[in-house]
Amino acid sequence: MECVKNLRYKHLNLEHVLRSNIEKYIKNVSNTYEEEQRKLRYNEDLAKKIAETEAQIALVAAEQVKAQEEKNRILQKDVELKSKLKRETTKAQELQLAVDKERARIEELERLSKNTHDKVNLLLKPYHEILGVTFQHCSEPEVCLRILFHMPNGKYCVIKLTKNGFKVIKCVPMLKDLDKMETHLAKTNDFSGFVVHMRNRFLKEIVL
Known part of the structure; x- marks a missing residue:
């Protein structure tokens, strides 16, 4: 009889231990699941932030490319304008030189014309005074x-x-x-x- 009691007591004790272990396991499993869910949410948030950051980086890179292209265009335009200005300056200098030469030629012609006119008047003076x-x-x-x-x-x-x-x-x-x-x-x-x-x-x- 005593043996049966002892056996029953051990069985109850074992059942209690088993139940306690099962509860602990279930609790541990539950905690592990919640931890996994938390990690999963964290990873999802992290992945989302990474994606947003990469998108911003791509946008900034695109803006930088666009800015560099605009800078290159402005530099090219500046080179073209400087080249055009140089050509126009050279052309203006050539025109000014041509104008100066033409002015000098006209002044020389006027001087020669005046000299010729004076010589003609000198030659015609006797005709006018005498005849x-x-x-x-x-x-x-x-x-x-x-x-x-x-x-x-x-x-x-x-x-x-x-x-x-x-x-x-x-x-x-x-x-x-x-x-x-x-x-x-x-x-x-x-x-x-x-x-x-x-x-x-x-x-x-x-x-x-």
Whole structure:
């Protein structure tokens, strides 16, 4: 009987220990599950943060690439503008040099023209002072000269310079034997003699 009691007691004690161990195991399993769930949530949050960080890094990298491309474009534009400015500066300098040369050429032509004009006036001075003759340029496109004699009724003669020499294109009043005078002028090129002869003919016309 005592043996049965002891056996029952051991059985109860063993059952209690077993139940206690099972409860501890269940509790441990439950704690482990909760820990695993916590770790899982932590890992998920960490993965999410990593993904967000990588996305931000990618965005920043894209912005950096875009900024570098813009910088390269600006640098290229700057190089092009500097090159264009250099070309325009060179062109402006060349134009200024051409303008200076043209101005110098015009000034030289004006100086030569003045010298020529002074020489012509010096050569024509005797005609004006002694013979009373004035020479004027014509408005015709050809190279011609109006010889104006200071006499009553404004007598004058217009002479054109051609390849073959001088040619009378107008005479007021018309003189007799003008063709012979013109032929003689063309042969001899004695312009001063022609002017003196014509003045004498005009004087004879006045006397007559």
